[in-house]
Amino acid sequence: MTVPTAAEAPSLAERIAAVVTSHPSVARLHGGIFGDVATYLPGRRLTGVRVGEGDEPVELGVVLLLDRPIPEVVRDLRTAVSGMCGGAAVDIIVGDVALPGEPGPTDR
Amino acid sequence: MSETTPTPTVKTPSSTVSSPARLADDTSQGRTTIAASVVQKIAGIAAREISGVYSMGGGVSRAFGAIRERIPGGGTGGANIAGVQVEVGEKQAAVDLDIVVEYGASIVELARAVRRNVITAVERMTGLEVIEVNIAVNDIHLPDADNDEEIPTVQAARVE
Numbered sequence: 001m002t003v004p005t006a007a008e009a010p011s012l013a014e015r016i017a018a019v020v021t022s023h024p025s026v027a028r029l030h031g032g033i034f035g036d037v038a039t040y041l042p043g044r045r046l047t048g049v050r051v052g053e054g055d056e057p058v059e060l061g062v063v064l065l066l067d068r069p070i071p072e073v074v075r076d077l078r079t080a081v082s083g084m085c086g087g088a089a090v091d092i093i094v095g096d097v098a099l100p101g102e103p104g105p106t107d108r
Numbered sequence: 109m110s111e112t113t114p115t116p117t118v119k120t121p122s123s124t125v126s127s128p129a130r131l132a133d134d135t136s137q138g139r140t141t142i143a144a145s146v147v148q149k150i151a152g153i154a155a156r157e158i159s160g161v162y163s164m165g166g167g168v169s170r171a172f173g174a175i176r177e178r179i180p181g182g183g184t185g186g187a188n189i190a191g192v193q194v195e196v197g198e199k200q201a202a203v204d205l206d207i208v209v210e211y212g213a214s215i216v217e218l219a220r221a222v223r224r225n226v227i228t229a230v231e232r233m234t235g236l237e238v239i240e241v242n243i244a245v246n247d248i249h250l251p252d253a254d255n256d257e258e259i260p261t262v263q264a265a266r267v268e
Contacts, residue, residue, distance in 0.1 A: 069234075
């Protein structure tokens, strides 16, 4: 399929972010080990999704809820995101986990 | 040639505590990286689930943990990972635990239960194979010593 051009990539990153965060086992997006997984959009920075150019993989940083095994969730996400990007490789970084009781970073 | 040196099998440097694990089952589909803190949290939660584990961590980390919990914004996230060190590789993980047991629990039985639960939880949740779980019992908690500030009798067992 077509590689997203630079013009449509930002909106693609936003669409990926929306699909990923709508998964029931995803607590939130995560910037990766070094906080470098992000897309620069006009006026803001979308942390947790980076769409590479050409045949670079799509990078995804997530914080998962511990209600399902991580490999299962990762497989779901990879299938969904890869389908949106025309079958591109999807590197997924599970940066942290959250307990199902405390979905937000501001617990307590 | 008088001597033949065996070809050294170059081992890839095993990743340290902070380095991520990669699940080896993905190929051209992309890589999956699981951060060490993920394994740390899962192991900490699994160890605490066993009744008879009073708390976790060496004397120093327990003292800091008690202070940190009182600081607003210090977060309770550290509470789950106190006393848990992990090493994660490509497919495997090793876990070191420092625990404080309740008085009256059989330490041998307790350690066995903790080990079993940690292995099950980490393998199921992350897909990594757990090669070892080392358990250090740091202290024993007496029921009547609740409210006094506990004097850590054992300092942190290891310095990394």
